Amino acid sequence: MCQRAIDGVGAMKNWIKWIGLGLFCLIFHQGGIAAQTDSTQLLVERIVIAYENFDYDQTDKLLSVALQNIGTFSRGEQVKVFQYMAFRQFQKNDRAEAEAYFQRILQLEPGFALDPVTTSPKILLLFQKVKISYLEGLQLRLGDLETSLFREERAWRSLVFPGWEQWHRGYKKKGTMWALLGTATLVGLGQSIAETRSRRDAYRAERDPALIPQKFDAYNRMFKTQFYWGYGLAAVWLGSHMDALLFSPVKRGTQVAVQPYLAAPGITLSLRL
DSSP: OHHHHHHHHHHHHHHHHHHHHHHHHHHHHHHHHHHHHHHHHHHHHHHHHHHHTTOHHHHHHHHHHHHHTGGGSOHHHHHHHHHHHHHHHHHTTOHHHHHHHHHHHHHHOTTOOOOTTTSOHHHHHHHHHHHHHHHHHHHHHHHHHHIIIIISSOOOHHHHSTTHHHHHTTOHHHHHHHHHHHHHHHHHHHHHHHHHHHHHHHHHHOOOTTTHHHHHHHHHHHHHHHHHHHHHHHHHHHHHHHHHHHTOOOOOOOEEEEEEOSSSSSEEEEEEO
């Protein structure tokens, strides 16, 4: 008995030791994260101070250090680093690099805007040009995504109800046929479920021993029937979807689109067949 007590105390000490070690590691990890956050914030502040004091050599050195460890910065800090990198590249007459850093800013924060009071008008003009180009590209990508999801490639309507996709793509007869089949099997399934419940209640309520087997057989037949209707409905749903995917291609028409462009005056006229 004494030996068991001693073993129990030893096991408890081991548990306490491991729990203490785990808490120490957690506290150390959180402290490391906090220290890393403070160091990145301090580095960004030093970049801003050096730039505002026209100490461009120091600014470039600090920016180089920040870029080497950019993954450790928060999103807001990354925006600051890219902003001053763009400023410095513009001052070095490297407009392409400045535009690239402005692009990276907009990818992080599409609504970002420079301070019109403290920023050079030439830098503001370049940033506005990049932002307009970025927003136009974003709009085009969203339009392509909408087209791919809802207009052409995806036959998602046939998953909602049989025949809808065929009807939407202009195959009115096929769409009507699949819709009627889907409606008929759906109604048949609903009626068979209701009739099964009715016959089950009649079987359970029957007290005449001579009629119980008859009521049970009627209930059993209808119970099987509802599965047949269910299989039929699933077959119609699957058949309609496969028909929409494989045998009902999108009928392409001619579309004329007029689209204004914000980057330069004028419009473009595109013809799509």
